[in-house]
Amino acid sequence: MNAGSNPVDFHAFEHAGWEAVHDRYDGSFAGLTSQSIEPLLDATGVREGSRVLDVATGPGYAAAAAAARGADVVGLDFSAAMLATARRQHPALDLREGDAENLPFADGTFDAVVMSVGLLHMPRPERAVAEAFRVMRTHGRFGFTVWAPPDQAVGLGIVLDALRRSGDLSVPLPPGPPFFRFSDAAECERVLTAAGFESVLVTLVPQVWRLRSPEALFEVVLNSTVRMAALLKAQSAQALDAIRDEVRQTATQYIAGGCLELPMPAVLASASKS
Numbered sequence: 001m002n003a004g005s006n007p008v009d010f011h012a013f014e015h016a017g018w019e020a021v022h023d024r025y026d027g028s029f030a031g032l033t034s035q036s037i038e039p040l041l042d043a044t045g046v047r048e049g050s051r052v053l054d055v056a057t058g059p060g061y062a063a064a065a066a067a068a069r070g071a072d073v074v075g076l077d078f079s080a081a082m083l084a085t086a087r088r089q090h091p092a093l094d095l096r097e098g099d100a101e102n103l104p105f106a107d108g109t110f111d112a113v114v115m116s117v118g119l120l121h122m123p124r125p126e127r128a129v130a131e132a133f134r135v136m137r138t139h140g141r142f143g144f145t146v147w148a149p150p151d152q153a154v155g156l157g158i159v160l161d162a163l164r165r166s167g168d169l170s171v172p173l174p175p176g177p178p179f180f181r182f183s184d185a186a187e188c189e190r191v192l193t194a195a196g197f198e199s200v201l202v203t204l205v206p207q208v209w210r211l212r213s214p215e216a217l218f219e220v221v222l223n224s225t226v227r228m229a230a231l232l233k234a235q236s237a238q239a240l241d242a243i244r245d246e247v248r249q250t251a252t253q254y255i256a257g258g259c260l261e262l263p264m265p266a267v268l269a270s271a272s273k274s
Contacts, residue, residue, distance in 0.1 A: 007123035010176035014121050015078055017226030018058075022081040026059045026089075028224040033117050035207040036145045036266040037065045043201065043270035044112040044141040046071050053110045053135065055100045055128070056118025060086030063093050066114070074110075076103070101127040105135045112136075115144035117266070121226070123176055129195045136273045142197060143270035146182040148204060153183075155209045155262040156228070158250045159221050159243075163231060166242035171234035179227060188269035197271035205268050211260040214251035218244045 018025070040062065046052055048070030054063040057075030059082060066073045067090075075095045077083050083095050098104045100115070101124050113132040122128050132142045150157035163169055182188050185202035192200045211217055222232050232240060254262050 006174065007176075009174040010123040013174040013230075014123070014176075014226055017230070018079040018121075019081045021224050021226065021229070022059075022079060022085050024224040025082075026085050028220045030059065030061065032207060032209045032264055033145075033266075034061050034065075036205040036268060037062045037116060039203075039205050039268055040114055040116060040143050040145055040270075041066055041069065043203075043268060044114055044143040046112050046114070050111045051109065051137075053103075053105070053113045053132075055103070055113060055115045055132065056121065057086060057095065058082050058116070058118075060090045060093055060095065062114050062116045063095070064090045066112075067093060071112075074105075076100070101131060103131045103135050107134055108137045109135045110137060111140045113140070113142045115142075117145055117147070119144045119182055120146050120177070120179055125177060125182070126191055126195070129191055129197075133195045133197060133273060138273060141270055141272050142192070143268065144182070145205070145266040145268050147180065148265040148267050149180055149183045152204075153264045154254070155217060155264050156221075158217065158247055158262075159228060159232075162243045162246040162250070163235075166246055167231075167235045167239045169231065171231060173227070173230050173234070176227070182269070183267050185267070185269075188267070192269065192271045196273065198274050200269065200271040202267060202269045205266045207264045207266055209260075209262040209264040211262070214248045214255065214260055217251045217260065217262070218247040 046066050050071040052066045052071045052073045054075045057063045057077045063073045063075035076098045147153045189200045
């Protein structure tokens with residue numbers, strides 16, 4: 001955690017945020033985050049008959065993809081609103097409310113544990129990784145995705161650069177782990193190895209975020225995210241207008257085929273339990 005951080009406060013901040021944006025997130029990010037799900041399932045060996053846990057399932061994208069492979073899947077999330085969205089879209093899935101840092105399952109329950117763009121939202125990610133190890137069977141595999149660094153995940157980089165130049169990044173928010181901590185392959189390996197995992201593999205999955213216009217990038221980040229949205233909403237009205245204009249102007253260079261196409265690769269880390 002960052003200096004002075006409080007995991008309870010950060011957990012409450014993230015929980016309230018996802019409860020509020022669950023429907024907008026699904027409409028804005030489904031086409032993006034789904035691009036790395038099949039590679040995530042491949043990296044963790046998910047196949048017919050596998051017993052799989054999808055932690056931070058959100059709208060259920062990874063859980064549904066694992067079920068489509070014939071796996072026996074449980075999707076877990078701490079947001080009841082997110083789970084309601086998932087249940088509407090995937091009524092046949094086994095979806096449960098719970099905490100990634102205190103999983104409600106016995107030791108050695110699953111063949112694979114996956115986490116799609118979830119670890120960066122947790123106050124104590126090491127504890128979530130340790131819990132994944134605990135509930136996994138011998139020879140099982142754990143995998144997670146996070147965003148690549150902002151110089152590669154261009155959609156996020158554009159907004160952050162505009163915030164640095166035209167806004168104030170020191171606004172008071174509940175401090176949590178660095179947003180791009182696990183964008184670093186060495187940090188992924190360190191945390192996975194410390195939890196007991198072996199054969200760590202970290203790769204980059206190319207993804208493209210397609211949005212309808214340059215203006216849409218700012219609006220999506222403002223209305224469909226949690227931590228970055230809170231940074232934006234804490235700005236003065238004048239600063240927010242300047243950030244909006246800068247994001248629009250910078251994003252314009254990524255127009256292709258009548259829409260915005262932003263490079264947004266994901267870091268995919270996986271490891272095994274011996």
